[in-house]
Amino acid sequence: MSVPPEIRQEWQELVQEILLHNRLYYQEDRPIISDSEYDSLYHRLVFLESQHPELSTPYSPTQRVGERSLEQFQKVDHLFPLYSLTNAFCTPELEKFVMSCRKALELPSEEPLHWVAEHKIDGLTVALQYKQGNLKSASTRGDGRQGEDITHHVPFISGIPLRIPLHTPELLEIRGEVFISKKDFQEMNRQCKEKGLELFSTARNAAAGTVRQLDIDLDIPRPLQFIVHGVFPQIADTYQKATQQLIAWGFCYQSGGQLCLGLDDLIDYYHNLQEIRDDIPYEIDGAVYKINRFDFQDQLGYRTKTPRFAVAHKFPALQSTTVIKDIVIQVGRTGVLTPVACLRPVYVGGVCVARASLHNQDEITRKDIRIGDHVRIQRAGDVIPQVTEVIQPLRPKSAVPFEFPQLCPVCQGPVLRLEGQVAYRCVQGVQCPAQAIWALRHLVSKESLNIKGLGPKQVKFLYQMGYLNSPADLFKLDSHKEAWINLPGWGQKSVDQILSSIQESRHVAIDKLWYGLGIPQVGQATSLVLARAFPDLQAVKNLMHKLNQEQSQDEEFLTELEGVGPLIAQEIKIFFVAPGNVPLLEEFFSYLAPTPLKDISQVLKGKTVVFTGSFENGSRSILEQQARQAGACVSSAVTKKTTYLICGQDPGQKREKAEKLGIPILSKQQWEEVLQKDILNHS
Ligand SMILES: [Zn+2]
Incomplete structure (x- = not known):
């Protein structure tokens, strides 16, 4: 089966990008993405190659063991290759790994397999060589076979004994992680700030940057620590016993080491670790599980780059980097145009992500997001991923600023952006297929045509x-x-x-007709106001024609209605002048004979009402107007003469006073019922 061209294309882009990051990281010492972001890219590459094995050529970064080391450093050959670990990003991946080990070891199903679980410290792997018990060298991982000599840093790294007992093997290599604790990192950055130096982005970068310096005369003390996690050749028959021996020789071992009996234990360990992560004194990015018995480890052996007996169970990376392949515009059911980024698929927090919301034009302009850009994306919870920033150094020369379309991509109708609003909107309403179903549903709902x-x-x-x-x-x-x-x-x-x-x-009642038109910002309360001002079809048609004849800004007269602000007035105008809406509404109206509003004037004559608290959509002023139209006196203070207190959310002291005086307290709904009842009694 041949590889589909789009997959091959994606693979090529990924390879180029990973090679670039390798170079920036290993050779130039200035990574521009985080380790977890790098992992996401790498993980995707591994996935593509597992689906299409013919892609996994010797040129792929998955087949090449690291990159060449820095030229300036002396080289140290590792006694045994220093492998990196396979990653498991989710429980099924871990389960698959555990099962593959059991299968390869031909373990009967009832026999437990013992693992040692540890924190995966987010530091820098360092190998120490001891000859006849004396420390001979310290080196970085390098390309896995040969590392950079950093022996000159040893005096500044705590937890490295210079001598170990003589009865050890003639040559011994001890591996561990060099890191800076969270507390020390904060202190370092505090001092950097004080001295006006550039701050370090992460504790890991600070540790890596420090040991990569040839010159150890540093401006700021950098408290590096070393914690062991391996030894070669084997000095015991299990990993657990080996670590006990190392502790006896004066090495530091982490507090996280724990013997686990099988998959369930490992999963428990992982979940617990996620919970206590913030309390651990150093940064971790997951857990590491190793088979405890060394004979089992030997039996399983190694792949090209990784051991078969150990795995890193990573915390979900909630950030990742990818490329914007395209920006498309989605039209929502209310006509709002939302730009959406089509991404090169990438794993974020264990989920494959191919789209991200760009929100609106302002957001795109502010972040200067362009098609072709490399971007950092972030997922929080189950929310749609966000593009957090553009990685400027990787911008292709051909990338141009994104321009928002002037026409609705669904119906080709005009697109408008109201003053003070961020969203562009298609104003074609029911004529736009993206909005039609929603607009029709609204019209036939109980609140309108019913x-x-x-x-x-x-x-x-x-x-x-x-x-x-x-x-x-x-x-x-x-x-x-x-x-x-x-x-x-x-x-x-x-x-x-x-x-x-x-x-x-x-x-249909005329106010319900107004509501059913689905004019943005016009809710039930405003519909009632409009129904009083334009109480029959002829008045509505006259308004429609008036708005269509006159010049812009002439909808101002609508703002004279109580509860109708400039925004609502603008929406009403946009609705009636939208292309095609006049004939559409004329035809609709020709079938209707709306019921006029009942005359509610004077039904509450002689009564005094008080409103307190806030009401939905700030409709308090409309409710007050309603009360006045019904002949009630709207007062601001509760007294013995008050007939009703109508309470919204978060009422003030008026409520207490009304309770004391025994005055009926009504919710908005109860108030509307009272009004209706009084209308019925009156008519
Ligand atoms: Zn449209």
Whole structure:
């Protein structure tokens, strides 16, 4: 089976990128991405090669053991290759690893396999060679076979004995991690800041940067520590016994070492480690599990770069780097245009991510995100990943600033951005396929036309059948009746119910009609205000034509209505002047005979009401206006004469006072019921 071209392309890009990071890290000592970000790239490469083994050529970074060392340093040959560890990023990967070990060792299912679990300290691996008990050299990992000599740093690293007992093998190599503790790292950076020096980004970079210096005359003391995690040749028959021997010789061993009996134990260890991670004095990026018995280790042996008997169980990296392949625009059900980055797939926190939200134009401009950019992305919880920053040094020369489209990508309608808002919006409403279903659902909902039997699912179905594309189509549904009742899931009864409910909806109350139009920012309370100002179809049509005739900014007269601000006025204008909306609404209105609002004036005459607290969408002023229209006196203080106190959220002392005086306290809903009841009594 040949490799699909897009996979080959992705593989090539990954290889180039990983080689670049290898060079920056190993040769130039200035990594621009974190280790976990590097791991994500590497993990993806390994995944691609496991799916398409023909990609795994000798040129792939997965087949090359490290990179060449720094030229200036003396070289030290390791006694035995210093391997890196295979990573497991999730429980299934760990399970697979454990099972493969058991299988290779041909262990009967009832026989436990003992592991030693340890913290995976986020430091720098260092190998110490002892000859006849005397420290001969200290070196970095280098390419795994040959490291850089850092012996001159040993006096500044705590936890390295200069002599060990003579009865050890003639030549001994002890491996461990050199790191700076969290506390010391903070202190170092504090001193750097004081002296106006550049701060270190991480404790690991500080430790690595320190031992890579040829000159040990450093401005700031750098308290390096060494903790053992390996020895060659073997000095005992198990890893656990070997570490005890090393401790006896004066080495430091971590507090995290623990014997585990099998997969369940390892998983428990990992979960516990995640919980106590912040309390551990040094940075860790996961757990390491090694088979305890050395004879088992020998039996399993090594792959090209990694041992078969040990694995690093990494914490999910919530950050990663990838490339923006494209930026596409999604249109939401309310018409908001959201730019979305199409990413080269990458693992973040154990999940393969191919898309990230870019939010809006401002965000893209602020971060200067371009197609082709290498970017850092971040996942928090289950939220869609975010692009946190562009890695500027990797920007391709051909990358140009992203320009937002002037037309809706779904319906080609005009795109608008209101003053003071960040989002661009398609204003075509029900005419835009991206918004149509939602707009129609809103129109037939209980709060508006109240068409029984037409739920979200049914609206979607009728839209997809082509029966219901615009509001006026509701009244033409009976022409499809014959075909409709024979469709699966439908019948004479259900269709008749809908058709008769549609007939009733012709007499929808005028405020509910206003609400059903789905004008952004116009909720039920504002609809009531608009229904009083434009109380019948003729008034609504006159308004529509007026807004279509006059020049811009002439919607200001709408702001004279209580509860209608400049933003709502603007939305009303945009709605009525959107291309195609006039004929669409004219046709819809031609089927309607709305019920006018009842005259509520004077139903609460002589009564005094007080409002306190805040109400949904800041509708308090509208409620107060309603009360005045009903003839009530709206007062600001609770007295014995108060008829009702209407309470919103977070009411003040007025509530206590009303309770003391025994005045009825109403919620918004109870208030509306009172108003309705009084209207009924009155009419
Ligand atoms: Zn559109």
